[in-house]
Amino acid sequence: MxxxxxxxxxxxxxxxxxxxxADGVDVALVRIDGSGVNVSVSLVAHDVLKxxxxxxxxxxxxxxxxxxxxxxxxxxxxxxxELFAHALLHLCKKAGIGPEEVSAAGSHGQTLYHNPTPTPxxxxxxxxxxxxxxxxxxxxxxxxxVVSDFRSRDMAAGGQGAPLAPYLDYILYHHRSxxxxxxxxxxxxxLTAMPAGAGLDDLIAxxxxxxxxxxxxxxxxxxGGKQTFDSDGAMARKGTVDTDMLAALLDHPFxxxxxxxxxxxxxxxxxxxxxxxxxxxxxxxxxxxATLAAFTVKSINSAILEFxxxxxxxxxxxxxxxxxNNPVLMESLQAALPKLIITRSDEYGIPGKxxxxxxMAVLADATVHGWPSNVHAATGARHPAVLGSITPGGSFFEKxxxxxxxx
Amino acid sequence: MxxxxxxxxxxxxxxxxxxxxADGVDVALVRIDGSGVNVSVSLVAHDVLKxxxxxxxxxxxxxxxxxxxxxxxxxxxxxxxELFAHALLHLCKKAGIGPEEVSAAGSHGQTLYHNPTPTPxxxxxxxxxxxxxxxxxxxxxxxxxVVSDFRSRDMAAGGQGAPLAPYLDYILYHHRSxxxxxxxxxxxxxLTAMPAGAGLDDLIAxxxxxxxxxxxxxxxxxxGGKQTFDSDGAMARKGTVDTDMLAALLDHPFxxxxxxxxxxxxxxxxxxxxxxxxxxxxxxxxxxxATLAAFTVKSINSAILEFxxxxxxxxxxxxxxxxxNNPVLMESLQAALPKLIITRSDEYGIPGKxxxxxxMAVLADATVHGWPSNVHAATGARHPAVLGSITPGGSFFEKxxxxxxxx
Numbered sequence: 001m002x003x004x005x006x007x008x009x010x011x012x013x014x015x016x017x018x019x020x021x022a023d024g025v026d027v028a029l030v031r032i033d034g035s036g037v038n039v040s041v042s043l044v045a046h047d048v049l050k051x052x053x054x055x056x057x058x059x060x061x062x063x064x065x066x067x068x069x070x071x072x073x074x075x076x077x078x079x080x081x082e083l084f085a086h087a088l089l090h091l092c093k094k095a096g097i098g099p100e101e102v103s104a105a106g107s108h109g110q111t112l113y114h115n116p117t118p119t120p121x122x123x124x125x126x127x128x129x130x131x132x133x134x135x136x137x138x139x140x141x142x143x144x145x146v147v148s149d150f151r152s153r154d155m156a157a158g159g160q161g162a163p164l165a166p167y168l169d170y171i172l173y174h175h176r177s178x179x180x181x182x183x184x185x186x187x188x189x190x191l192t193a194m195p196a197g198a199g200l201d202d203l204i205a206x207x208x209x210x211x212x213x214x215x216x217x218x219x220x221x222x223x224g225g226k227q228t229f230d231s232d233g234a235m236a237r238k239g240t241v242d243t244d245m246l247a248a249l250l251d252h253p254f255x256x257x258x259x260x261x262x263x264x265x266x267x268x269x270x271x272x273x274x275x276x277x278x279x280x281x282x283x284x285x286x287x288x289x290a291t292l293a294a295f296t297v298k299s300i301n302s303a304i305l306e307f308x309x310x311x312x313x314x315x316x317x318x319x320x321x322x323x324x325n326n327p328v329l330m331e332s333l334q335a336a337l338p339k340l341i342i343t344r345s346d347e348y349g350i351p352g353k354x355x356x357x358x359x360m361a362v363l364a365d366a367t368v369h370g371w372p373s374n375v376h377a378a379t380g381a382r383h384p385a386v387l388g389s390i391t392p393g394g395s396f397f398e399k400x401x402x403x404x405x406x407x
Numbered sequence: 408m409x410x411x412x413x414x415x416x417x418x419x420x421x422x423x424x425x426x427x428x429a430d431g432v433d434v435a436l437v438r439i440d441g442s443g444v445n446v447s448v449s450l451v452a453h454d455v456l457k458x459x460x461x462x463x464x465x466x467x468x469x470x471x472x473x474x475x476x477x478x479x480x481x482x483x484x485x486x487x488x489e490l491f492a493h494a495l496l497h498l499c500k501k502a503g504i505g506p507e508e509v510s511a512a513g514s515h516g517q518t519l520y521h522n523p524t525p526t527p528x529x530x531x532x533x534x535x536x537x538x539x540x541x542x543x544x545x546x547x548x549x550x551x552x553v554v555s556d557f558r559s560r561d562m563a564a565g566g567q568g569a570p571l572a573p574y575l576d577y578i579l580y581h582h583r584s585x586x587x588x589x590x591x592x593x594x595x596x597x598l599t600a601m602p603a604g605a606g607l608d609d610l611i612a613x614x615x616x617x618x619x620x621x622x623x624x625x626x627x628x629x630x631g632g633k634q635t636f637d638s639d640g641a642m643a644r645k646g647t648v649d650t651d652m653l654a655a656l657l658d659h660p661f662x663x664x665x666x667x668x669x670x671x672x673x674x675x676x677x678x679x680x681x682x683x684x685x686x687x688x689x690x691x692x693x694x695x696x697a698t699l700a701a702f703t704v705k706s707i708n709s710a711i712l713e714f715x716x717x718x719x720x721x722x723x724x725x726x727x728x729x730x731x732n733n734p735v736l737m738e739s740l741q742a743a744l745p746k747l748i749i750t751r752s753d754e755y756g757i758p759g760k761x762x763x764x765x766x767m768a769v770l771a772d773a774t775v776h777g778w779p780s781n782v783h784a785a786t787g788a789r790h791p792a793v794l795g796s797i798t799p800g801g802s803f804f805e806k807x808x809x810x811x812x813x814x
Contacts, residue, residue: 078535128485370804397777
């Protein structure tokens with residue numbers, strides 16, 4: 001493979017991510033130097049290409065157990081590939097970087113279905129995850145070597161294919177003398193607990209339960225589709241937490257389950273919210289929002305108290321994801337955990353909003369060098385694994401291709 | 408990448424294929440020596456792992472435009488990966504070869520939907536092909552580097568993603584002074600016309616239309632599901648060709664269309680046969696079979712006369728695929744083309760039944776070396792391309808992985 005993959009040289013790597021909520025493509029250009037978990041990572045450029053409503057609906061029509069069809073999913077695979085390629089080329093242009101300067105691009109793809117539950121079929125029990133966004137389309141349009149399908153290898157090795165974030169968390173936030181919890185509040189919320197001086201295989205990492213997903217769905221519901229989230233927690237702030245409803249929510253088996261565990265968006269999705277709204281039909285919208293916000297905070301709080309504090313005396317929580325921008329969540333979290341210093345990941349060089357795309361870049365860089373990047377203690381996999389599949393771009397092979405006519 | 412990929416050394420490569428009819432996995436172990444299209448290829452072992460009826464039905468429930476769902480397709484992706492890995496390990500054991508001796512495995516996967524027709528979606532027009540059989544599952548179970556998803560890159564470059572066979576045909580059958588037609592009669596029938604002394608980019612290759620698919624479906628229909636094909640053409644031999652029905656069949660727009668062209672199994676599938684049976688409700692079964700056999704032969708004959716004979720004076724047809732074992736087809740073909748010498752590919756060192764799996768091995772070997780392997784004159788792609796995605800096995804990287812704890 002190409003000289004670009006010499007780990008003694010600094011390289012530019014791209015990352016592409018679209019979350020389960022299908023809002024748009026997050027794309028990052030990252031400068032990486034060094035080797036293995038000792039790499040240094042700095043953000044060069046970041047952008048979000050928002051999906052139109054039509055695109056989001058096309059994606060959503062293929063998400064979930066019974067959704068989609070062979071044809072719709074096949075078309076979507078190429079289509080999301082085109083969208084990702086477009087986003088990547090657009091960011092390169094904006095940053096004044098030629099695609100030929102980019103050594104690799106990590107593409108998460110768009111998840112259609114994630115099934116970490118061992119499912120018996122004749123002769124084999126399987127777990128699996130389906131991401132669309134065909135890497136050959138991205139490699140062909142950009143000329144860049146693409147690494148994709150990061151979750152499948154970990155799952156094939158007995159893991160849940162999630163969370164992937166702890167690898168980057170470790171690289172960015174490991175500390176010899178401070179014990180830290182790294183919390184990402186996206187649609188689903190996940191944390192990585194990192195005792196002072198811990199190695200990559202000593203981390204505790206898992207999904208804590210809902211992040212913004214239920215609040216987002218409720219904001220959408222109450223605004224008649226006009227708001228996709230409760231901006232600044234404005235609605236939640238006006239409401240009062242209903243303690244009975246909160247207690248019932250915290251009774252959810254996922255919250256009580258010991259890690260490793262990963263949550264499906266569907267687990268805290270539309271049908272879950274519908275049940276809540278039905279059961280509390282008379283409750284004012286702001287009280288529902290306030291209680292859902294409290295559910296997110298209490299489930300995080302409970303995860304820390306139940307599953308983390310045995311391992312170290314944690315001093316700091318570093319928060320990223322959309323939830324870091326919701327002052328109601330951040331204030332409640334501080335109130336629930338008064339002894340911990342709560343900071344936002346933005347203060348550590350990688351803005352929270354770019355973190356998932358940066359993760360994809362770091363994972364791609366690991367894979368093209370042959371470095372395992374699953375945190376198997378977090379995913380439950382039996383061993384470290386080099387993640388994903390490599391679709392060669394123009395510079396992947398050192399030599400020019402042989403295609404001589406012959407005899 | 409590993410020393411295994413030094414093209415100056417002989418290597419063992421595996422190939423895995425499951426056709427659209429989902430009968431089972433074809434697996435081959437191949438010894439390859441040399442570089443680019445100048446490689447020599449010899450078959451070491453070949454086997455077929457037949458799918459049970461339950462497995463075939465599970466696959467078929469996800470094939471076709473409206474079939475399947477996100478969950479079913481996701482589960483099937485891992486499941487077919489397990490089946491392929493099992494077939495590969497089984498053949499290695501049978502052949503007394505350790506998986507660690509195999510430098511790479513090419514996996515076609517199981518096609519669920521193939522859409523070479525440019526399809527406009529908001530902002531982008533796409534073509535695409537969906538194969539399941541997750542390569543991470545195969546790499547994890549076998550430790551072998553897997554190359555998969557061969558069709559997508561060609562399609563991203565404007566091609567139809569098919570046929571792939573001409574690359575192997577060229578390697579096996581190119582001749583300085585003999586002009587040859589290489590014919591594969593599988594479910595769908597395809598040919599490669601190879602003028603004497605032609606280079607890889609001077610070939611004519613395309614699907615000619617039905618191979619055995621319609622006859623197989625009719626045999627299944629008339630036997631009440633007891634026969635999956637008309638063995639030795641026994642039914643067809645008893646029947647008489649209905650010239651009106653044959654003329655109507657040959658009127659199909661696919662037959663008349665100039666190459667490049669690739670046929671979908673659905674184009675000559677169940678609903679097409681149902682129409683025929685409805686229109687000829689009184690006709691005896693053997694006459695239907697005889698006429699369908701004639702349709703296959705005449706469509707091949709017409710393809711050669713319309714689209715090939717301008718390029719060279721062809722002397723020989725080399726036939727592979729299930730159709731090569733159907734004496735009725737072979738005799739009718741010889742009668743239709745009396746001046747051509749018709750031979751079976753088995754006589755050239757690679758048994759016809761192993762050819763598609765051998766193709767997958769040869770394509771994988773090309774990709775791990777960075778050699779383009781699409782025959783773009785045949786697929787319609789704009790340029791040669793390195794096909795597929797590489798999922799690293801144990802020996803893909805030269806160096807042991809770095810995963811040191813740090814600071």
